[in-house]
Amino acid sequence: MRNFILQRMATAIPTLLGMSMLGFFMVALTPGDPVEMELRRLGVIFTADQIAALRQEYGLDQPIFKRYIDWLIRLLHLDMGQSIASGRSVLEEFKTHLPLTITLATLSLAFSIVLSALFGITAALTRSQALGNFVQFFSIFLVSIPSFWLALLLLFIFALSLQWISLLGSGAWYDLVLPVLTLSLGSAATMGRLMRDRILAVMSEDYIRLAIVKGLSPTLILRRHIMKSILPPLVTNWAVTFGALLGGSVIVENIFNLPGLGQMALQAVFERDFAILQAYLLFMGLIFFVSNFIADLLNYWLTPHFREQSGSQGGTE
Amino acid sequence: MVDTPLFKLNHLTICQQGKDQNPIIDDVSFSLNQGQRLGLIGRSGCGKSVTSHAIMDILRPPLVRKQGQAILQGQDLFTLSAAEKRRIRGQGMFCIFQSPGSALHPALTIKQQMIEIATVIEQDQTTIINAVEYAFDRMQLPIRCLTQYPHHLSGGMKQRVLMAMALLLKPTLLIADEPTTGLDVLTEQDVLKAMEIMLEETQSACLFISHDIRIVKRVCNDLLVMKDGKIVDRCTRDELTYRERAETTREIIDAMKVA
Numbered sequence: 180m181r182n183f184i185l186q187r188m189a190t191a192i193p194t195l196l197g198m199s200m201l202g203f204f205m206v207a208l209t210p211g212d213p214v215e216m217e218l219r220r221l222g223v224i225f226t227a228d229q230i231a232a233l234r235q236e237y238g239l240d241q242p243i244f245k246r247y248i249d250w251l252i253r254l255l256h257l258d259m260g261q262s263i264a265s266g267r268s269v270l271e272e273f274k275t276h277l278p279l280t281i282t283l284a285t286l287s288l289a290f291s292i293v294l295s296a297l298f299g300i301t302a303a304l305t306r307s308q309a310l311g312n313f314v315q316f317f318s319i320f321l322v323s324i325p326s327f328w329l330a331l332l333l334l335f336i337f338a339l340s341l342q343w344i345s346l347l348g349s350g351a352w353y354d355l356v357l358p359v360l361t362l363s364l365g366s367a368a369t370m371g372r373l374m375r376d377r378i379l380a381v382m383s384e385d386y387i388r389l390a391i392v393k394g395l396s397p398t399l400i401l402r403r404h405i406m407k408s409i410l411p412p413l414v415t416n417w418a419v420t421f422g423a424l425l426g427g428s429v430i431v432e433n434i435f436n437l438p439g440l441g442q443m444a445l446q447a448v449f450e451r452d453f454a455i456l457q458a459y460l461l462f463m464g465l466i467f468f469v470s471n472f473i474a475d476l477l478n479y480w481l482t483p484h485f486r487e488q489s490g491s492q493g494g495t496e
Numbered sequence: 497m498v499d500t501p502l503f504k505l506n507h508l509t510i511c512q513q514g515k516d517q518n519p520i521i522d523d524v525s526f527s528l529n530q531g532q533r534l535g536l537i538g539r540s541g542c543g544k545s546v547t548s549h550a551i552m553d554i555l556r557p558p559l560v561r562k563q564g565q566a567i568l569q570g571q572d573l574f575t576l577s578a579a580e581k582r583r584i585r586g587q588g589m590f591c592i593f594q595s596p597g598s599a600l601h602p603a604l605t606i607k608q609q610m611i612e613i614a615t616v617i618e619q620d621q622t623t624i625i626n627a628v629e630y631a632f633d634r635m636q637l638p639i640r641c642l643t644q645y646p647h648h649l650s651g652g653m654k655q656r657v658l659m660a661m662a663l664l665l666k667p668t669l670l671i672a673d674e675p676t677t678g679l680d681v682l683t684e685q686d687v688l689k690a691m692e693i694m695l696e697e698t699q700s701a702c703l704f705i706s707h708d709i710r711i712v713k714r715v716c717n718d719l720l721v722m723k724d725g726k727i728v729d730r731c732t733r734d735e736l737t738y739r740e741r742a743e744t745t746r747e748i749i750d751a752m753k754v755a
Contacts, residue, residue, distance in 0.1 A: 383556055386602070388593070388599075389591075390601070391554055391585065393586050394587065394616040395586075395615060396582065399612065403604070403608075408601070408602075483603055484603060
């Protein structure tokens with residue numbers, strides 16, 4: 180176990196370094212000068228000297244590789260620079276916007292897992308062709324429609340037609356209901372299908388048939404035998420989905436006007452707020468990495484038979 | 497009552513769903529008495545395993561039962577509700593599968609898979625642990641196997657774990673579906689010995705499926721020979737030597753003599 184963790188930790192170093200490079204250079208090499216953009220946005224009349232001075236202040240006059248190294252060194256001290264637009268430190272900005280996005284993604288993930296389990300298990304266990312087809316159709320439908328369209332549809336139904344909630348949001352918890360629904364429906368559909376297919380595949384395995392032949396109760400078979408077999412691919416899927424939900428929140432947060440990371444990032448794109456964008460990209464990469472790492476750990480624990488492949492050679496008679 | 501057999505399979509016919517081709521199992525009938533051991537032999541793919549799956553009612557789709565009755569102690573298994581079937585599985589009938597490698601759950605320890613039988617035979621934790629240890633002792637399995645996962649055990653050991661399960665369940669009817677497939681001759685001996693001990697203790701009626709006439713002769717008194725889903729010959733162990741048997745039976749005998 181410890182070796183496995185250490186190994187994975189070691190692979191983290193090149194991965195994170197690569198991600199930091201990608202994040203930094205992608206933003207730094209984008210055309211458009213942040214200083215000029217900011218001054219123009221503020222409507223200030225500026226001279227060439229002023230621009231040069233500001234550029235120096237943000238370190239933009241340095242060669243790009245030196246800027247990267249400086250950024251990396253400051254990053255190690257958790258100093259990710261300052262937002263050009265707001266003047267606050269990037270860390271401050273993250274602290275303000277992160278909780279909402281994390282809540283949104285976590286709730287959405289939890290809701291999609293519950294929903295997909297409901298879908299998948301009923302579709303698989305009833306073996307009902309009609310229900311199976313419905314899930315199939317529904318999942319293709321939900322996967323195909325873009326989330327911004329679903330969000331607008333939900334707003335149309337619940338805010339405009341039924342008027343159950345305010346279009347502008349009221350700052351209460353139920354502002355999160357529609358965003359969570361938007362984010363989770365799509366992933367729940369794919370996850371539900373995956374779960375159904377996995378259960379059906381596992382059901383014809385000999386060890387499940389042995390469990391049936393033993394006379395065990397269906398709940399015990401489902402809870403213990405089937406779940407233990409289908410969880411590994413699902414856990415991996417959940418990890419990827421969590422990252423995707425965090426990223427997907429860019430669109431949803433902007434439509435529902437929620438001040439989360441996604442809104443912050445989009446704003447930063449408009450303002451060429453490079454410090455924020457670089458930190459955002461790195462953060463997203465980190466989230467993907469960490470959630471995959473957790474999924475791998477869980478899978479390591481769930482699959483004792485793959486764990487020791489290289490270890491013992493069968494039994495001893 | 498004396499004349500009624502313990503288990504009776506009547507006119508079992510199995511087809512592929514949606515296809516009206518030749519049935520895979522064609523009108524198969526046989527019966528088993530208390531403690532009787534009946535061998536079912538035939539080529540691979542002749543429908544031996546499908547017959548056993550049909551009796552346990554665990555046919556894989558697209559196979560479906562077209563007609564037939566399976567009467568265990570006066571009850572037709574095929575007409576029972578799901579809950580009633582579950583009550584009969586385990587203690588009423590149990591099946592040892594062909595490939596021990598895939599019959600045990602790869603991610604559960606042997607102990608977990610043994611102990612959960614307590615929910616079927618309604619025993620408390622200490623009783624079941626004692627019973628499991630006793631069964632392992634009878635099957636000559638080391639106790640340390642309990643904490644291991646199936647991939648730690650050899651094929652012969654896994655098969656004896658299944659026998660230990662049968663020993664706990666004491667089923668009225670046991671189906672052993674080619675329990676020695678894929679084992680070397682010495683391991684085969686061990687498994688057959690273990691099975692002998694188990695059957696003596698459980699007094700189960702046993703349907704022993706195999707393609708190997710040597711083994712069937714060793715284990716069973718009575719034999720059925722199957723070909724293309726039909727029973728083509730029935731005889732006792734002693735009659736096997738006669739040459740006036742069905743063609744398939746002769747083929748099998750000849751093949752084994754060459755070997």
